[in-house]
Structure formats: C-alpha cells, structure tokens
Amino acid sequence: xxxxxxxxxxxxxxxxxxxxxxxxxxxxxxxxxxxxxxxxxxxxxxxxxxxxxxxxxxxxxxxxxxxxxxxxxxxxxxxxxxxxxxxxxxxxxxxxxxxxxxxxxxxxxxxxxxxxxxxxxxxxxxxxxxxxxxxxxxxxxxxxxxxxxxxxxxxxxxxxxxxxxxxxxxxxxxxxxxxxxxxxxxxxxxxxxxxxxxxxxxxxxxxxxxxxxxxxxxxxxxxxxxxxxxxxxxxxxxxxxxxxxxxxxxxxxxxxxxxxxxxxxxxxxxxxxxxxxxxxxxxxxxxxxxxxxxxxxxxxxxxxxxxxxxxxxxxxxxxxxxxxxxxxxxxxxxxxxxxxxxxxxxxxxxxxxxxxxxxxxxxxxxxxxxxxxxxxxxxxxxxxxxxxxxxxxxxxxxxxxxxxxxxxxxxxxxxxxxxxxxxxxxxxxxxxxxxxxxxxxxxxxxx
Numbered sequence: 001x002x003x004x005x006x007x008x009x010x011x012x013x014x015x016x017x018x019x020x021x022x023x024x025x026x027x028x029x030x031x032x033x034x035x036x037x038x039x040x041x042x043x044x045x046x047x048x049x050x051x052x053x054x055x056x057x058x059x060x061x062x063x064x065x066x067x068x069x070x071x072x073x074x075x076x077x078x079x080x081x082x083x084x085x086x087x088x089x090x091x092x093x094x095x096x097x098x099x100x101x102x103x104x105x106x107x108x109x110x111x112x113x114x115x116x117x118x119x120x121x122x123x124x125x126x127x128x129x130x131x132x133x134x135x136x137x138x139x140x141x142x143x144x145x146x147x148x149x150x151x152x153x154x155x156x157x158x159x160x161x162x163x164x165x166x167x168x169x170x171x172x173x174x175x176x177x178x179x180x181x182x183x184x185x186x187x188x189x190x191x192x193x194x195x196x197x198x199x200x201x202x203x204x205x206x207x208x209x210x211x212x213x214x215x216x217x218x219x220x221x222x223x224x225x226x227x228x229x230x231x232x233x234x235x236x237x238x239x240x241x242x243x244x245x246x247x248x249x250x251x252x253x254x255x256x257x258x259x260x261x262x263x264x265x266x267x268x269x270x271x272x273x274x275x276x277x278x279x280x281x282x283x284x285x286x287x288x289x290x291x292x293x294x295x296x297x298x299x300x301x302x303x304x305x306x307x308x309x310x311x312x313x314x315x316x317x318x319x320x321x322x323x324x325x326x327x328x329x330x331x332x333x334x335x336x337x338x339x340x341x342x343x344x345x346x347x348x349x350x351x352x353x354x355x356x357x358x359x360x361x362x363x364x365x366x367x368x369x370x371x372x373x374x375x376x377x378x379x380x381x382x383x384x385x386x387x388x389x390x391x392x393x394x395x396x397x398x399x400x401x402x403x404x405x406x407x408x409x410x411x412x413x414x415x416x417x418x419x420x421x422x423x424x425x426x427x428x429x430x431x432x433x434x435x436x437x438x439x440x441x442x443x444x445x446x447x
Contacts, residue, residue: 017061018078030066102137157199178211190411225259233279303331307355333395340386349377377405378415
C-alpha cells in the first residue's frame, strides 16, 4: 500500500488511521466512517504536532478508509499494534506475578473495544512468550457453584442441611439409588403449594442432574466437603471485598486440602482458582512463589461453543432468530426458558431450533441453519391456556445440543422428540420423562 506516511509514522500507533480517528472495527459503512473521521478532524483546531500532521494526511486517510482493500490492510496493521501492546502487558504481568490466568485474556479482550477476542489473545500471545510461562485456566468449572448456591437457598426453606438429608439417604449410596429417591420425593410434593413442597420440587429438578451419574455425584461431595470455603468467598464478595492476598489464598488451600483429605495439590489450587473466578475475586499481592503456582502442569484449554443456538421470533413482521446459547461460551452450557401454551388442552409444542455463527442476540433468519428437521414436545393433556412450560437447552462437552422440557403446572417431565439429518440418515432422539439421553434412546432409520 503506497502512502504519504514515513516508515517511522507507519510504526507509530498515532498515525494508524483506525486508531487516530477511533474508528469502530465493526463498522464497514464508508459513509459512517467518513462522518466519524470528519468529526474527529474538527477537534484538531491548532492541534498538536501529530494532529497537524494528520490534517496534512487527511485526504489520504479518507481514501484508504473508504476503500475496502486498503481499509483491511489498515485494519490488520491496527490489530498488530494492539497485539504487540498486549504482549508487553502479558510479559509484565508474568514477571511480577509468575503466572498467567485465562481470565486475564478475557479482561484484556473486554478493554480492547471489540479489537481482540480472548481466543485471539491466547493464540497469538502464548506462542510468542517464553516456554516457561505457566498458563492456568481459572475459568474452567468442575463444581457447578451456581446450581449448588440455588439448592442452598431452597434447603433453608425445607430445614434440611444437604441433599442427602433431604432425601433421607446416606452419602455412600450409589447415584442410581439416589435418582430413585429424588423421583419419589418429586412425586410426593407434586401439586402441593406450601413453601416446603415448592422448595423441594425446585431442588429435585437440580438433584436429578447432580445424581445423574457417579461422576456428577462426586463433584457434589467435593462441594459439601469445601462448602464453608465457598460460603466465606460469597460473604467476602457480598461485603465488597473483591481481592484476596496470596497468604489468604494459601490458608484456604491448606483448609481445602485437609477437608478433601487429598495430596493432589494441583487439583486443590485449581479448585480454589475456579471459586475465585466464580465469585469475581482477584488474587493479588504477596509472594506468589509461596504457593508455587508456576509448578502446576499445563492446564487444558477451556472448550467453547463453536456455534450459537436460538429460536425464531417475529420482529416488526420479519422473522428473526433470538440466540439462547452463544458462540464462544464455555461448555457445557445450561440455559432455560419459560413458554406458555397458546390454547387450552394444547397437545404439543413444535420448536424450530437454529444454529448460526453470530454472537449477537438477534440474528437474521437467512444467516442461520435449522438444526432439527423437527423438535416436538408432548404436553400433558388438559393444560389451560398460558400454562407454563420450562424448556431446558443443554450443550454438552461434545457440542451436542440436548433439549428437555418440564410441565410447571403438574411438576412432571415431558417427552421431547427431535429429528435431524446426519449423513443421509434421519436420526430420531426421544427424551423420555424422567430419563436421560443415552444410546438406548437413539433410533436410526434409513430415508
């Protein structure tokens, strides 16, 4: 690209036209770009030496920023400048702290003003830094603290201490036995409207996921053993204390290690970092070498959704898709939406689920692809109009979207049947009430 700028000016961020005129990287409309540039130019007046030079280069700047090819070159140059700045910042953080957190990338991305994503920073920066730089994923979740917190609130209403106490079972029971206990408790409170019954019903819905298998049960047991720690984290956050010294962290590290009766130091440190991230508490100050965080082995990168998923709505007579699960969200993802029946005794809800590459909430229909050939939710007979139905969207670690539904009027699960086309076959998946997806519920039929 030929330019009137000197080689020194080309390497100076103040003379990059995107940065000098504060052009939003997402804006592609040339008229909007010209208007934004003119507005900034009018503020130069007598100006600084840089501003006076930019006035001399203004005609060239407009030419470059209104030409798609030349503007893309200027964009890439600005992005390179941003990444070089971030590299200097990350290097400085590592020198002072001895470790880099995944949450650092997320914070820097948010402050970049749409220029950089956390994934771009991670990809471009980590490969350039020294090989001994340790990257810790403090955003990866093994404990579902959000669900556990909700259960704690409802347990207060029931007067029980934990799920085992609520269902009258011992902690040593198998997940299958606990699932049966959950189902019995669910059935016992169905249709009751007193506070304890409502609270128990809400708990049962979460308990079904917690006791789905031995692995998920194990995480709940870990939570119970460390529950006092999370309660203190929550108390700190609620009182406005958003920072924790390394000495305090070391105290919780020893407490958690004793509570879990484990010698796995790496896991305990990772667990606490997840808790800090969840409660939005920053680890600062002190000598980080005291807890030897850089001795941790490399942590696997967090898996994120590669697509967004949503449902169609009418917007001023035009059908669009409103995303429910967003591209870039850490997997697994759990989202719920409540819908009302459109008429009395409605027998089914037919959903059209779309996937797309947008991270916006509302997307044009032509940018989306319908995920299922059909998705039918079988309703309970006799429901009145506007009866609430809760629909759960769950994207698992493998990127498979599962849909389940719950009749809030009768407190029962509903059958959901989805049909999708996979490699020339019609794949029918049926989620039965009270069941979980497994290979036994999947049927393939040639078409």
